[in-house]
Amino acid sequence: MDFPLVTVTDFVRLQKRLLDHLGIDRLVAVAGPSGGSAQAIQWSVEYPEMVPRVIAVISPGLYIHPYAAAMMDCWTKPILADPAWNGGHYDVAKPPLEGMSQALRLLTLTALSYDVLGEFGYAPADEARHPADSLAHEFKADAMLSEIVQARAPALDANSFIYMVRAFKLYDVRDRLHQSMARYLFMPVESDLVFPPHLSATAVEMLRAAGLDAELFMLKGNGGHLDGLTQMDQARSVLCAFLVN
Template structure:
């Protein structure tokens, strides 16, 4: 009753965006293990582990499942808290929970950490990648880890779902790299996927994105501590990794956000940037500090493998995107962000054109804003009504 009142007074978007309606169960991070996994490229990895978590209850028919696929620098912590004292809930807590657009009173929502997840040093992320120990050598794989693709991410998720007896997905929902996985799920396993909600994504990395991903990754290779990827046990390429993360952070934003947040303010009011080469603007300083902090929980080689997986992405991995998307049966809700510079709305539009030509039902709802790519994570509540309605159809 109180909830209904609050929604009526504040408006749905405001209610979803606030912490008031956070998923209120305590979230538990679990581990899914496979003795072996063979990549699309034909290489077999032993002792594969990925983390996962879930919100809501799996019904008896096991057909109320929504898979949430995570973004480049994210993990499976999409909603809720591990402990009541956690500073913040999962990244999409605004739309996942009881009575929210992805309603945990109705759906069993599950998310898993991908292979080669970036955040190897975050104790709540469980992944297998170049920083993992190769059981055959007792040493970290480094750049000897096999190339992996979105399809590999999908196949590991599928094995996890099958371990829970799940053979049908009500929807796959994901932002950014999560959107790429949603497309790949729909193309690879059309009989299993009823709906997809690709947020701030596209069905293929175009040449411009391939080039940008290379630029994201390049500072790591430039760092003398990278050493061809064999840095484990010694000084790590933290400066190169921090610069890579800095580029991602700015690229994932837009001019309006930068203006509102920083303008031309100086990092230190006593140090005019015009007075010395080392005096800086606030935006430079803040981006550096944020990137340095993020680098502490991340792995440089994992970054390179993730960039590669994104570059290689073309849904269905066929001779053309048209071919690759042909098997898709999933009803599709595309949610681009108007100011997105990483996966701009034209990529969603391109996917929509092909899907529509195939007769697949496609809707598009654009998040209007000036926050850039990240609007797909931080301003997702703006698309809450559309997601709720889409999942109900």
């Protein structure tokens, strides 16, 4: 944990160096979902002459709202509390997998939705082991969530996750809007519980108040945050119009 903190600005400056290396000096648009939208928006205030358009999908908006930031803190707390984390100096062969799994369970659940969990179902995970009979017996939805988490947790590094969370908690471009020359298209998902649509609506209001051009296109869907990845077809004509205008 001696590594200095990194920020979304650092991510964007690194991406800029890559573009410089490739000889690219102007972009048609910068686009991204979720944390990627934060980077896209950061691009527009960091290198305004390069960015005429920003497409921000399932976005936190122009900063991380304290509610979303507090939820992110809930993601990191079980890692910090895992004895295997050891103040960040864990053995890479024995990482804080329990803490990382809890973090990922909460993150995954929030990225899903009532409808998706409803499909997982209310039944016992095992008919012979009903949840009414013992605390050790699980519901199906919880067991399915555990499966998803157990498959993904070993691929994530705990310290990297903690630094990433802090980077996004520090994301805030609100006092730099006057530097932007971009037009913005926000595309929230109506059932998103990670970054609900009102955060995009607030961002559009703030950009317009700063004299910038911003619009919102609501993606329909009952799949929550992840619909931002799967429901983009709905935005085809809106995206085409936004890119050619």
